[in-house]
Amino acid sequence: MKMKMKILFFHINSIFILKFISAQNNIKNECDIVNKLLNIQSNNCCLESGIVCSSDGHIIKLQLIIENYYASIPPEIGNITYLNFMYISGNGLIGHIPPEIGNLTNLNYLFIQGKHLSSVLPFELGNLSKLNEFYLYGNNLSNFIPSELGKLSNLELLNLLNNKLNGSIPVELGNLSNLKNLQLNKNNISDDIPSSIGNLSNLEYINLSNNTLTGPILPEFGKLTNLKSLYLSYNNLTGPIPPELGNLSKLETLSLSNNNLSGSIPKDIKKLKINLYTSNNPLLDTENSYTALIIILMVSISFAIILFSIIYLKIFRKNKKGGKNTYYNNHISTKQAYVNTFADDSMISGCEIP
Ligand SMILES: *[C@@H]1O[C@H](CO)[C@@H](O)[C@H](O)[C@H]1NC(C)=O
Numbered sequence: 001m002k003m004k005m006k007i008l009f010f011h012i013n014s015i016f017i018l019k020f021i022s023a024q025n026n027i028k029n030e031c032d033i034v035n036k037l038l039n040i041q042s043n044n045c046c047l048e049s050g051i052v053c054s055s056d057g058h059i060i061k062l063q064l065i066i067e068n069y070y071a072s073i074p075p076e077i078g079n080i081t082y083l084n085f086m087y088i089s090g091n092g093l094i095g096h097i098p099p100e101i102g103n104l105t106n107l108n109y110l111f112i113q114g115k116h117l118s119s120v121l122p123f124e125l126g127n128l129s130k131l132n133e134f135y136l137y138g139n140n141l142s143n144f145i146p147s148e149l150g151k152l153s154n155l156e157l158l159n160l161l162n163n164k165l166n167g168s169i170p171v172e173l174g175n176l177s178n179l180k181n182l183q184l185n186k187n188n189i190s191d192d193i194p195s196s197i198g199n200l201s202n203l204e205y206i207n208l209s210n211n212t213l214t215g216p217i218l219p220e221f222g223k224l225t226n227l228k229s230l231y232l233s234y235n236n237l238t239g240p241i242p243p244e245l246g247n248l249s250k251l252e253t254l255s256l257s258n259n260n261l262s263g264s265i266p267k268d269i270k271k272l273k274i275n276l277y278t279s280n281n282p283l284l285d286t287e288n289s290y291t292a293l294i295i296i297l298m299v300s301i302s303f304a305i306i307l308f309s310i311i312y313l314k315i316f317r318k319n320k321k322g323g324k325n326t327y328y329n330n331h332i333s334t335k336q337a338y339v340n341t342f343a344d345d346s347m348i349s350g351c352e353i354p
Pocket residue numbers: 029076079
């Protein structure tokens with residue numbers, strides 16, 4: 001009995017020790033990779049700030065700001081497969097974004113930002129199927145947006161603001177059915193906006209400003225009923241503003257300035273209580289046409305009044321012909337005469353009453 005207990009105890013103990021050793025090995029292997037980013041030598045990087053490890057010895061969270069030294073993201077980072085949160089930023093970040101990050105399939109938050117990074121956007125990132133938030137703004141990223149990003153079915157936020165991305169918006173982005181926030185502003189993205197954008201029914205914020213987009217504003221934007229802001233300013237968009245945008249009852253801001261839009265602003269959009277920006281669209285009739293109508297109306301009314309007073313004056317003068325004031329009135333301009341007639345009237349009435 002005692003013997004059996006001892007063997008059992010030994011077994012439990014050895015499993016625990018083996019687990020501990022394996023955890024130590026995991027930590028050492030993963031720390032070897034992360035040490036390059038930290039610019040340190042540490043066998044247990046889990047003690048460093050910005051690093052969180054699981055009890056079985058895997059790095060699960062990285063939150064690093066690289067300043068005062070230079071480091072690039074090592075390709076082996078793709079081996080830290082338990083990682084679910086990755087935030088790396090700083091002016092010390094150099095090199096490019098390794099495609100191996102696409103192996104980190106447990107990631108649900110990815111943030112990389114460094115103005116000295118220059119890279120393309122690796123298509124392997126389309127494999128990060130658990131990804132929720134994706135920030136790669138201000139990174140000097142060049143070339144096109146890979147269509148594989150359309151596979152990120154859990155994505156709620158995609159922010160690629162302020163890079164040098166070119167080419168067109170991939171049709172496949174229309175598959176991101178959970179997307180709420182899309183920021184592609186300040187790039188060099190060209191061509192027409194794909195109609196599949198109209199399938200992003202959860203979208204609340206979209207900013208495509210400061211690109212070189214062409215073609216029309218699609219009526220499909222009117223299907224995005226959760227939209228709160230739509231920024232399309234500083235592009236080369238042409239054609240009319242679709243009245244379907246008037247269906248966007250949650251819309252707060254619509255920015256269409258600095259394009260080549262034509263036609264007039266649909267009345268359904270004017271009815272919405274939104275911040276509407278439409279300046280610098282040379283061919284677009286803004287509400288100025290309404291103001292112009294009011295001005296024309298007011299000018300006509302003024303003319304009518306002047307005309308009627310001239311006629312009234314003429315008749316009044318005719319009636320007074322031969323009266324005592326005739327000589328006096330001949331030397332007075334019409335305007336003064338108009339005032340004077342009333343003065344005369346009151347004088348007359350004032351004379352008659354007593
Ligand atoms: C990364 O993982 C692969 C496959 O598991 C392995 O062969 C390789 O040695 C690892 N590299 C590093 C630097 O840990």
